[in-house]
Amino acid sequence: MRLVKKVFGSFKYSLLLLTFFLLIVACSKAPVTGRSQLILISESQEIQLGLTAYDQVLSSEKLSSNQEYVSAVKRVGNKIAPFTEKNYNWRFNVIESSQVNAWCLPGGKIAFYEGILDIMENEGQIAAVMGHEIAHATARHGGERISLGILTQVGAIALQIALREEDPAIQYAVFQAYIPAVSIGAILPFSRKQEYEADRMGMVYMARAGYDPQEAINLWKIMLEVNKGKERPPQWLSTHPITENRIKELEEFLPEALEIYNDSDKEPNRKIR
Numbered sequence: 001m002r003l004v005k006k007v008f009g010s011f012k013y014s015l016l017l018l019t020f021f022l023l024i025v026a027c028s029k030a031p032v033t034g035r036s037q038l039i040l041i042s043e044s045q046e047i048q049l050g051l052t053a054y055d056q057v058l059s060s061e062k063l064s065s066n067q068e069y070v071s072a073v074k075r076v077g078n079k080i081a082p083f084t085e086k087n088y089n090w091r092f093n094v095i096e097s098s099q100v101n102a103w104c105l106p107g108g109k110i111a112f113y114e115g116i117l118d119i120m121e122n123e124g125q126i127a128a129v130m131g132h133e134i135a136h137a138t139a140r141h142g143g144e145r146i147s148l149g150i151l152t153q154v155g156a157i158a159l160q161i162a163l164r165e166e167d168p169a170i171q172y173a174v175f176q177a178y179i180p181a182v183s184i185g186a187i188l189p190f191s192r193k194q195e196y197e198a199d200r201m202g203m204v205y206m207a208r209a210g211y212d213p214q215e216a217i218n219l220w221k222i223m224l225e226v227n228k229g230k231e232r233p234p235q236w237l238s239t240h241p242i243t244e245n246r247i248k249e250l251e252e253f254l255p256e257a258l259e260i261y262n263d264s265d266k267e268p269n270r271k272i273r
């Protein structure tokens with residue numbers, strides 16, 4: 001017990017010192033929610049990383065030849081992007097794959113898989129996913145994740161300093177516990193927090209652009225049906241919130257988004273097929 005106290009005490013002290021220097025240079029705020037963020041890389045570095053990774057991924061994947069899907073995704077993306085706070089060089093593409101997924105890289109580089117479009121009913125549902133992915137970019141969630149990775153390493157260095165006079169067996173045991181503890185205690189909860197934030201921001205973005213935010217909830221209910229019976233990890237071991245919790249949160253955000261939608265220039269909610 002004394003050892004735990006001692007290690008923890010000097011660990012906290014070393015960590016405090018190391019992060020102090022980082023904190024001075026790195027405070028920003030997420031758009032829409034106004035959440036304070038710690039981001040240790042510049043936005044232009046982040047955008048460059050996003051662009052390089054995007055070109056790499058797309059060159060190794062097959063782009064979709066489904067013209068209905070491609071034009072719907074590009075139309076919705078280009079419709080929503082001007083309603084955000086960022087003036088990125090946006091990219092929207094569809095990849096030929098049955099995966100039910102979509103993703104976004106820093107700087108607004110977005111891809112949908114055909115599989116997620118297969119389960120959607122209309123462009124309002126594309127707008128729901130698009131708003132969510134766009135929000136990951138404008139809120140700089142990629143930069144935040146990279147920063148959390150840096151801090152995890154800083155923590156490991158601080159731990160090394162704190163433990164330097166201890167028995168090697170104790171050092172080993174503490175390091176063995178460090179990564180899972182940081183994952184379960186910090187990285188995974190943080191990732192889920194970003195997901196909720198992207199959900200809320202995405203609803204605001206789609207509503208500003210004239211898409212009915214109710215479609216976000218409709219889509220997650222379809223997702224729930226599609227994944228029925230499939231095994232999934234408990235929420236505390238997952239990067240994403242469980243779908244039921246997501247729907248609950250979206251229902252809470254809905255009134256705020258509906259107000260925005262009612263003042264918008266409404267887009268027709270075209271069927272995809």
Ligand SMILES: [Zn+2]
Pocket residue numbers: 132136195198
């Ligand atoms: Zn997400």
